[in-house]
Amino acid sequence: MKVVLLGAPGSGKGTQAGFISEKLNIPHISTGDIFRENMKKKTPLGLKVKSLMDSGNLCPDDLTVELIKERLNHDDCKNGYLLDGFPRNLHQAKALDGFCPPDKVLNLDVDFERIERRITGRRSCYECGGTYHVDFITDPNKCPLCGGELFTRKDDTSETVKTRLKVYQTQTEPLIGYYSEQNKLVTVDGNAEISDVERNVLEALGI
Ligand code: AMP
Numbered sequence: 001m002k003v004v005l006l007g008a009p010g011s012g013k014g015t016q017a018g019f020i021s022e023k024l025n026i027p028h029i030s031t032g033d034i035f036r037e038n039m040k041k042k043t044p045l046g047l048k049v050k051s052l053m054d055s056g057n058l059c060p061d062d063l064t065v066e067l068i069k070e071r072l073n074h075d076d077c078k079n080g081y082l083l084d085g086f087p088r089n090l091h092q093a094k095a096l097d098g099f100c101p102p103d104k105v106l107n108l109d110v111d112f113e114r115i116e117r118r119i120t121g122r123r124s125c126y127e128c129g130g131t132y133h134v135d136f137i138t139d140p141n142k143c144p145l146c147g148g149e150l151f152t153r154k155d156d157t158s159e160t161v162k163t164r165l166k167v168y169q170t171q172t173e174p175l176i177g178y179y180s181e182q183n184k185l186v187t188v189d190g191n192a193e194i195s196d197v198e199r200n201v202l203e204a205l206g207i
Helices: 013-024 031-040 044-055 061-071 090-099 112-120 158-172 174-181 194-205
Strands: 002-007 028-030 081-084 104-109 122-125 131-133 185-189
Touching (some): 002 013, 013 028, 013 081, 013 194, 028 031, 031 044, 044 061, 044 158, 061 090, 104 174, 112 122, 112 158, 158 174, 185 194
Parallel strands (some): 002 081, 002 104, 028 081, 104 185
16 A cells, blocks of 8 residues: 655654554655655765755755655565655645555644644654653653663754744645545544554554
């Protein structure tokens, strides 16, 4: 199955993606993760997108579309894909429809107030890449899984979160209507407990 995960930053896409990709045996492809990996390794791509990412703005469409087009050619996509963070605007959605359109689009709907709290309390691990909320770990500086050092992503600060939510509203939200017209959209309330969200996601995707 080819699935697109839609939702504002901090709506829980990454969390849901893990279990959906396992359940459907499809790769979880996150454009944000790919860009961050490139930034970490200081590749030409990473250096090119750094300031845009740090400020909460979108990376150029042509570059992002090419990245995904190339990634979807890999062998592990033969059963489908789970795209997280792509497409981010109508231009990207139309491009995807041109080379590998999704079967279903899962929209995770979460209140903006909750999102701001979730993102600004988020910490990531340098070592294993895990993400946690400070409210649910004992030491805000230490990864509960591997003991690595935790940090706040540059684009998880409250100022940048405002920009990211505005970018989401103006550029990404119109995709809800776009995919709804194609009868591909299923929406799940992402405000609930993770286990309830998971159950509703399974039901919505019919798996
Ligand atoms: P995310 O982890 O999905 O919130 O993405 C983090 C950042 O990566 C975004 O704020 C953008 O700067 C960049 N990014 C991720 N996906 C895309 C995309 N599809 N198009 C453009 N920029 C993207």
